[in-house]
Amino acid sequence: MNDMKTRLRQLFADLRSRGLTPLQEKKIRFELDMAERNGVDHRQTPAPSVCPIYRYHDLEMLQDFSPANLTALTTVQSLDYLLERDKQREKDGFPRKIRVGRMVKPSKNGDDKVIIVPTTVEEKLVHDKIRLDEEGEGGDGDPSSGDGGTGEGEEGDVIGEEPVRPDQGGVGGAGQGEGAEHDVESNAYDLGRILTEQFELPNLKDKGKKRSLTRYTYDLTDKHRGFGQVLDKKSTLKRIIQTNIALKRVQYGKEVNANDLLMSPDDRVYRILSKEKDYESQAVVFFVRDYSGSMGGKPTELVVNQHVLIYSWLIFQYKNQVETRFILHDTEAKEVENFQVYYNSTVAGGTQVASAYKLVNEIVDEESLARDNNIYVFHGTDGDDWDTKGEKAVPQLKKMLTYVSRVGITIAENGYGISGQTEVEKYVRKSGLLEEKRDLLRMDVITKDTEEERLIKGIRELIS
Amino acid sequence: MELLSQHAKKIMEGCKERARDAGLRFQDDSLEYIVTNRDFLRLTPKNMIPTLYDYWVQDVEVMKEAGQYELYPTNPYETVINTRPPISYYNDNNPDWLNVMIFYHVLGHIDFFQNNLYFRHTWDYDFAGKALSDKRLIAKLRSEKGRWVDYIIEFSRGIDNLVGYFDMLMDLSVEQKKMTRIDFYFDVFIQGKKNSSIVDYVGEIEKYNQFERDFPGEGELRFIDDVRTRHAEFESLYEKELKAREKGNNRRDLLQFLMDKSEFLNQEENKWMHSVMEVIRTTSLYFQPQIRTKILNEGWASYWHENLFLQDDRISGHEIDFAVVNAKVTSLPRVGLNPYALGMRLFYYIEEQADKGKISYDYQRIADQYRRRKFDVGAGGGKEFIFNVRENFCDAMFIANFIDQEFVDKHKLFVAGKRLNKKRMTWQYYVKSKKARHYRKMVADALYHPPAIKIDVDENNSLVINHIFEGKPLLRDYIRGTMMGIEFLWGNKVILFTEEPEPVKKQPGQSQQAQQEKGPGEVKWKRVKYTMKDRKLNRVLVD
Structure with missing residues (x-):
């Protein structure tokens, strides 16, 4: 730990000797102070919550009836049905209403499970708070604004604290956690499909670099109704229920007696042997995330959310033949083994973008990835960089651009500085690479209160 | 959903007798159901009314975005619903003593539903049947x-x-009385005038009284004559107002x-x-009434479950179990607003106040702290007083009338603030104010308060909605969707007027620090006109 601090301080001294503007110095100081106080320790912290008045209710208070998290309730074809309905809305001339929200939930064993929560809002004319500053920061002006409280303490006494934005996107989004979720479990592939179809993300252009298939395998993957080799019990049951709903034998609110269900011959769904092309991995995607101290809260949330969407989209585009690598950086970069760690590491430390770019270049070089693969690099940062002029980062970036199919840089502004004036944005623009290599390098700058819709738009910008 | 067992139902009937003896009033029959998690999940989006109409949004998670839209409460339901007979819901493995506590709580709610005047429009029919x-x-x-x-x-x-x-x-x-000219003059006309002051108003009243004294029997007539000569527009405005107030x-x-x-x-x-x-x-x-009486209703039910449970002879031996659950329900949180806790304490407090005769002018006049504390004229009638409150009050009145400094001090209440500590990168909760008037306002601000509007139709047959300004803006994200719906239903252009805050300009380049020291709160209100036409929204500033 001390070793780390010394290194950071040395780096700072070194940078200062080369000249910094007061604003730059201040930003660096800010992260440095934080690092020295809290250590450069990327760990998770829990968040307390304050319950507003109307969220109390009898069943929970008196009988411990917390809303259960039941997947069972989700109707047989819920998600597709909802999206279908949403499409119809558009045809009828009304904007869409379903949001495929909060879909980040990598499972513990590292496979790419994604939870899709179809959400919506009921819009009404309602009063809002006066919000000028971010999240009620300060807010000292009006002594009657705030929450209720009870107990000992004089005016001005501090009675508790919680870390600023402790949720680092660990469960995929702030504000989740109460209320019944009607989750639809799906995988990243499905999400990619939804993104492509529903949100009209572009299909990937064939760059002619796709590796040809090497061989065929035979696998029990195709489904067939009526006959086949292996009965697919889940799909069969689904069909039977659909049939019986149509026959009014299964009705809402009534007990279902399995003996009464009718089964049409067509309801049997089988898996049959089919010829499959066996692709080799065609794309390598590097996800690079800045987890320095200044990334706390919203920027991190935005970046990880966007990366999951991109990840899902690529998986769909390459039919699961994507290799992913995850890289985190503060002043130094490291590769982590899976999504889970990539997601859940908390922020601390300083920032040096160059370190991450350098690591990517090294990996590509060592493993000769460039020869056989399309390489994508997506980098999420808040735009602060101690290497203020990009002296180290730009050369690394240039090098990267010699082999990649696309580099997408997302700058999620943290709101500490002036918008559009972050270091990374400035030096990338200044380098002229954005124009020179327009087909290879894209940058998307978002503010900290960006919504999902904008995120998806941003992806379009990054990948089209 | 199954009905409660006969055994438990018998206990419930025993509770009813005891509650009646204590003064609660409610109808004889009631329905109790056992609900499973699954039932509960179905009931939640239907606000616990099993027979409510189906709507696809009920199958989708509705985004609440914790904390952001407190002003848009979405949980107006109870363990008991206000139907005829009232229906209440239970877990199937509750021990008897717990059921007794819940029964009393439920009976408190039923009594409240059936006696509080804000519910009077629900008294004549069974909502479950209608639904x-x-x-x-x-x-x-x-x-x-x-x-x-x-x-x-x-x-x-x-x-x-x-x-x-x-x-x-x-x-x-x-029964609606027709508004007289005198009513109109005093209630609407002079109050709506520009630069009207209290002095003028009192002056007018004095003038009226003078007319009454000088011309007994026809003072009113002469006064109005006088008004007409002074304000030529009076008569036509009166006619207009009468028309506007007509039914429909x-x-x-x-x-x-x-x-x-x-x-x-x-x-x-x-x-x-x-x-x-x-x-x-x-x-x-x-x-509507449920959401406007949350604190009262929960406070009332908690007051009675506590009192009646402790007096119930059937379940002695479970006082400790009860204390654990009861504490969970009715303890005041360190930070946050618990309607059970706050409401119940207020009922105890005003009962005591009334018993001692403190709800009186005599008491209000005393400034001396010692004498205030010792004040007790033995007036009695505390029970009667709280029954009166449960009949006639809603949350806003309850809060505004009874939270005073004495109450705030007694329960060590305060307004808790939250501020950013940049050094530690934490949000700090701190004691912001211990003054009753701040606490009162904080609670009042947390209460349900839909925007007030006035509707008109202009000469182009556009619907004009005027949002009446109460120091709060509308939630902008929702304006588009809502107005699109209104346009569809109206079939023509829709216009919305509202006010929106604008921060007083900060100096560019000014550091974060300096901004914070200045503090927020400096707001300029701008009047804004939203127009929805052909499903397109347009926003312009108006002066």
Whole structure:
């Protein structure tokens, strides 16, 4: 730990000797102070919550009836049905209403499970708070604004604290956690499909670099109704229920007696042997995330959310033949083994973008990835960089651009500085690479209160 | 959903007797159901009314974005619902003693539903039965009109918080007197004038009294004559106001207004939409009082479950179990607002105050702290007083009238603030104020408060909605969706006037620090006009 601090301080001294503007110095100081106080320790912290008045209710208070998290309730074809309905809305001339929200939930064993929560809002004319500053920061002006409280303490006494934005996107989004979720479990592939179809993300252009298939395998993957080799019990049951709903034998609110269900011959769904092309991995995607101290809260949330969407989209585009690598950086970069760690590491430390770019270049070089693969690099940062002029980062970036199919840089502004004036944005623009290599390098700058819709738009910008 | 066992039902009947003896009043029969998690999940989006109409949003997680929209409460339901007979829900493995506690709590709610005047429009019919027929109606319409039924439900729900609840209550309460010229003059005319001061107002009253004294019997007439000569416009304004107040001319109930006045909705082929809108409107009106009496209702139920449980001879030996659960329900949180805890303490407090005769002018006049503390004229009647409060009050009145410094000090209440500590990168909670008036305002701000509006139609047949300014802006994200729905129902252009805050310009380049020291709160209010035409929203500033 001390070793780390010394290194950071040395780096700072070194940078200062080369000249910094007061604003730059201040930003660096800010992260440095934080690092020295809290250590450069990327760990998770829990968040307390304050319950507003109307969220109390009898069943929970008196009988411990917390809303259960039941997947069972989700109707047989819920998600597709909802999206279908949403499409119809558009045809009828009304904007869409379903949001495929909060879909980040990598499972513990590292496979790419994604939870899709179809959400919506009921819009009404309602009063809002006066919000000028971010999240009620300060807010000292009006002594009657705030929450209720009870107990000992004089005016001005501090009675508790919680870390600023402790949720680092660990469960995929702030504000989740109460209320019944009607989750639809799906995988990243499905999400990619939804993104492509529903949100009209572009299909990937064939760059002619796709590796040809090497061989065929035979696998029990195709489904067939009526006959086949292996009965697919889940799909069969689904069909039977659909049939019986149509026959009014299964009705809402009534007990279902399995003996009464009718089964049409067509309801049997089988898996049959089919010829499959066996692709080799065609794309390598590097996800690079800045987890320095200044990334706390919203920027991190935005970046990880966007990366999951991109990840899902690529998986769909390459039919699961994507290799992913995850890289985190503060002043130094490291590769982590899976999504889970990539997601859940908390922020601390300083920032040096160059370190991450350098690591990517090294990996590509060592493993000769460039020869056989399309390489994508997506980098999420808040735009602060101690290497203020990009002296180290730009050369690394240039090098990267010699082999990649696309580099997408997302700058999620943290709101500490002036918008559009972050270091990374400035030096990338200044380098002229954005124009020179327009087909290879894209940058998307978002503010900290960006919504999902904008995120998806941003992806379009990054990948089209 | 199964009915409660006979054994438990018998206990419930015992509770009813004891509650009646204590003074609670409610109907004889009641229905109790056992609910499973699965039932609960189905009931939640239907606000615990099992027979409520189906709507696709109920199958989707509705985004609440914790903490952001406190002003948009979405949980107006209880363990017991206000139907005839009242229905309440239970876990199937509750021990008897716990059921007794819950029964008393439930009886407190039933008593409240059936006696509090804000519920009076729900007294004459059984909502569960009505909801069932509504549900069938909507299902039938859906089979004929398909998805358009859901659009109408959606657009109507979008404005179901603008239903003129208080106007409806007023219509119910006293028979409507025609507004006299005197009423109009004093209540509307001079108060609405520019630069009217209290001194002027009192002067006018004095003048009126003088006329009464000078011309007994015809003072009023002469006074009005005098007014007419002074204000030439008086008579025509009075006529206009009379017209506006006529029944069916309600300018605050948007749903009703659309049903009455929309040319689109009154075309023959669109008549069926009225039925859907009426269902949404009555459902909303039914829920309105629950959300406006949360603190009172929970406080009242908690007060009685605590009192009656401890007096109940059948379950002695479970006092400790009870204490654990009761503490969980009724303890004041270190930070946060618990309606059970706050309401119950207020009831105890005002009961004691009334018993000692402290709710009186004599007591108010005493400034001496010692004498205030020792004040007790033995007036009694505390019970009677709280029964009166449960009959006549809603949350806003409850809070405004009874939270005083004595109460705040007694329970060590304070307003908790939250501020950013940049050094530690934490949000710090701190004691912001211990003054009763701040606490009162904080609670009042947390209460449900839908925007007040006034509706008009302009010469181009556009619907004009005027949001009456109360120091709060509208939530901007929702304006588009809502207005699109209104435009559809109105069938023509819709205009919304509202005020929006604008921060007083900061100096560019000014550091974060300096901004914070200055503090927020400096706001300029700008009047804004939103226009929705052909499903496109347009926003302009007006001066």
